[in-house]
Amino acid sequence: MKELGKISQLPVNRFTENGAYLGLSDGTEVLIPKRYLSGEEKEGDVLQVFVYTDSEDRPVAVTDRPHALVDQFAVLEVKEVTGIGAFLEWGLEKDLLLPLSEMKQKVKRGDKVLVMVCIDYKTNRLLAVSKYEDFILDDTSVFQAGQEVEALVFDRTDLGFKALINGFYEGLFYSNETFKPLAVGDKVKAFVKKVREDGKIDLQLAPVGRQKFEEGAETILKKLSENPFLPLNDKSDPSVIREALGMSKKQFKQCVGQLYKKKKIVLKEDGIYLA
Incomplete structure (x- = not known):
């Protein structure tokens, strides 16, 4: 089933009491449960769905979108740890299993883990793999x-x-x-x-070189547009500057110098004023 773990556009073949059956590319069908239907669908309509397996390992289509599709990375939170592995919250009703054999290291409830969503071709289920180095590109x-x-x-x-x-x-x-x-x-x-x-x-996080100071200068101007005075100067503590503007003192001084030369600001002993 090439749709497993992917977002697909599938046609409605027929309706049942439990929902609707959608046509797959291999000629088989997959059920979309009734709760995912609006009631306005008709045969022949094409629905955008995600296909995975339910708690009984049956293929199922849903309109919910997970945090990651097959062959994609995501940072997911551990909901539960059991004897077979950890169950991760990934935006669907059924949690994603990270088997013990695919763990890079032990995890506990509440941890956030980088995983790749993969298909276990022996069972045809989706699972998580936290041994991320196996998928990282080296070049x-x-x-x-x-x-x-x-x-x-x-x-x-x-x-x-x-x-x-x-x-x-x-x-x-x-x-x-x-x-x-x-x-x-x-x-x-x-x-x-x-x-x-x-x-x-x-x-x-900041752009490299001169562009960095231009973006930092924009940050200062934005702050001054909200309040035309900033109680900061070249004697201010670096931690105060970092908390107020999210930049180092060195970057702050260079940005202020740039704005001063362009006559965008006025420098006084008590701080910076918008020109």
Whole structure:
């Protein structure tokens, strides 16, 4: 069944007391339960559904969309741990099983875990695999410094936060360079700081180089548009600047200098005023 684990457009073949049967590409049918129907459908209509297996391992179609489809990564929360593995919340009535044999490390209830949604071809069921290294792409030559990427934060280490880049590459935000709060499961816009000789990627939240100061300057101007005074100056504590603007003191000073030269702000002893 090629529709398993995917969003598909399937035609309504017939109706029963329990719902409707939709036609699959292999000529078989799958039931969409009555609770997922509006009551206005008719035979021949095409419905957008997700196909997986129910608690009795029967194929079923639903209109709900999970947090990840087959062959996709997601950070999912552990709902329950049993003798066969962990059950993860992924947006559907039936939780997704992370078998013990597919765990990278032990987990407990409430943990957030990076997993790949896979098909167990022996049982024809969807399952989760947390040994993510098996699916990560190694050729990072497609990246360059300054490139904008999408990052999914999936782990915290002594160095900082590990993140999945554009769905299939691994990168790292260093804690001492990250001035906005990050948490496992966050999806953020990020920028490649450096592609190291070993192929590993260093990330940062702010754009690289001059563009960074332009974006930081926009942050300051936005704050001043809400209140035309900021009680900050070059003597302000770095932690106060970071809490107010989400940037380092060095970036703050460079952005202020840029805005001052453009006559966008007025600097006084007590802080910054909108010009």
